[in-house]
Amino acid sequence: MRINKSRYLALVLIIVFVLISASSYAQFGDIGFPDDVDDEPVAPISGLIALGLAVGGYLGIRQTRKQD
Secondary structure, rough: OOOOOHHHHHHHHHHHHHHHHHHHHHHHOOOOOOOOOOOOOOOOOHHHHHHHHHHHHHHHHHHHHHHO
């Protein structure tokens, strides 16, 4: 299979963009809050969220199988 110049250039540009963006995100890892920040208590996750995810998954699977 022969790769023409435009596809090769697009591939190289995508790889360069991914590598540059990944290294730029890595620079923000050491930024944090000062020690005097008052943390809020952790909010509990409701059981209805799991039920909603299950129902949404069921409806999504049913819809995709109906399309076939």
